Every structure is written in C-alpha cells, then in structure tokens.
Amino acid sequence: LLGKDVLPDDLPYVTGSLGLLGTRPSWDLMMGCDTFIQIGSNIPYSQFLPEYGQARGVQIDIDPRMVGLRYPMEVPLVGDARATLQALLPRLHRKEDRSWRDEVEDGVRRWWEIVEDRASSTADPINPQHVFAEVSPKLPDDVILTADSGSSANWYARDIKIRRGMRGSLSGTLATMGPGTPYAFGAKMAHPDRPVVAFVGDGAMQMNGINELITIAKYWREWADPRLVVLVLHNNDLNQVTWEQRAMAGDPKFEVSQTLPDFPYADYATSLGLGGRFIDRPGDVGAGWDEALGADRPFVLDVVTDPEVPPLPPHVELSQATALTKAMLRGDPASAEILEQGAKGKVKELLHR
Structure with a gap:
C-alpha cells in the first residue's frame, strides 16, 4: 500500500494494491500469472503471491537481505530500482496477442464498477465508502494524501483513484495508529504550497489527532496554501480491530474495549480557529468536501x-467466513446489519462478474 501513488489509477492496466486491503484484479493477476517481478517490496502476506512453483519470480531490491525472503526468486537483482528497470526495458518485446492484456484491463474496469456500486449502498447513517468516493474526483491534482491505520486505510486503498502528480503515504510497515494527522502536518511543512488531505479514524483522533490540531493551528498561517483537510470517520468504534476480532478470532464485538466516547471534532477545530463541519446525512457529503x-x-x-x-x-477465505459466522452466532450486537451490508457487497461484486 505504500506504493499506491507510484502508478496512477487512471491507467487502464493498473490493478491496484495487493494484500488484505487489495483489489480483486490484483488477486486474479497473482493467481493466474506465470512470471512476476517484485520491486522494492517486502509484502508479508505471502498468501497473496502465486503458489510456489506456479510462477517464475524476479526480485529487484537494493538490500540483498530482502531478496527471496517472501518467495523463492529465480532471478535476484540487487540494485537501484530505477536503474535496474531501465536496464531491463530494452529486453521487453511487445506481443501481438493482446488477449491477456485485454483480460487484465477488463478486470480493472469491472473492479472500479464494483467499488463505485458498493459506495452507493445505503448505510446507517453514512457509508464510509461513499465519503471517499465523493472526494476522489474532487481532489486537486497536486494533493498529498495521508491515511491513518485502521478502516481509514481500507477505504483509502479501495476508493481513492490516484492521478499523476498526487502523493500518498501511511504507516504501511508498522500499521501504527495515529500517524495520519502528524503525517499531514509534516507534508504541509515540507510542501507549504500544496494541499493536503488526511483520512483519520476517530480512534486515532482521540489518541493524538486532536492534539496535533493545536500544532496545526499554530503554524498554518505560514503556509502559501492553507488547505489541510482532516476527515474524521466518526463511528465511535475502534473499527479495524473490531472486524479483525470477528473475521480472525470468531469473537463478537467486545464493546467495553471497542466503543469510543463521543467527541465533537468539528466544534473542537473551530474552537482553535480552524474550519469545521459536522455531517450526519449522506446528501451533505459532497457539499462538505467542497x-x-x-x-x-x-x-x-x-x-x-x-x-x-x-x-x-479481495478474496474471502473459508477460515474468515467461518470466524465471522461464529462471531455472529456468539451474539455480536450488530449481526443483522453485518449480514445486510456483507450481502450487499458480495451481490454487487457478483453482478459485475
């Protein structure tokens, strides 16, 4: 996910991220490929890579200790990624048979249709995917995006279409809670002439984000472009861990540890002299972003x-489905809504296959 901004999503053959927060076309690509190149990546989720023996592996990495760590690579290339790729380019030859390329592009097109369809689903009160889908086409071409760890990273990975010139980052290695707002402030200090948008969950805001707003209030007048937007996903839940408990351990939501106290994030921002708006109706999301x-x-x-x-x-494993079923049978307080929302998501995916 740290590489999300390397290739723009408006290229028809860019399949998107790989892994738990990845896309269906990236999953299909890995499951069907006969050769793959891994460049500067240390992805820990080997279950999303081709089966051993299925594909010939090539890895480019500046650190020789990383080569072959996740997959048995046939061709290890130690060196700078840019220089190595430039050396490989003359060895690539265009194939006349474009059927595989067409299949990849068709998968990408259908995936974005699924994402857009899911974002249009109703929820109580607002579908978080709708919030991200609304802002994606509105983002300035030179925006810098940051995402906190948690469900905000899910929707950043899935619903934001990166265009050429945009940059984006998050705590992709440690998945630490709390970096979204500090990263955004750091981006503004490094590039005071560029707009910055941070996608942050309410857990991270309560952890340190509201304090970071005090720092932002102190320095923002020094910036050539004052725009720094912090989106707070206000759901009063440590949402990523809640879903991990359900889908990995089969445990229902443990409300004592997962439920957050309510807090007026927008009002707090205005008390510091910043701008703020509270939204609890889907029809107001677009105007709020504007x-x-x-x-x-x-x-x-x-x-x-x-x-x-x-x-x-992108691919629901039997163990995940079994664990989620156990969580609901054990009395998860949101079982009915989980079934409804999950069914909506899978039906929309099937309709676009």
Missing part, C-alpha cells in the same frame, strides 16, 4: 459513518 477543499484555513470534516460496513478482502 467547503473543506475551498476553505481559507485548515478544516476538519467530521462525518458520522456506519461501523458495520465490512472491509471485504
């Missing part, structure tokens, strides 16, 4: 989202 992106100062967009919209992986 206001935030057009503001003359940093802005907090506080959106109440449904915590029961499932972050469906």
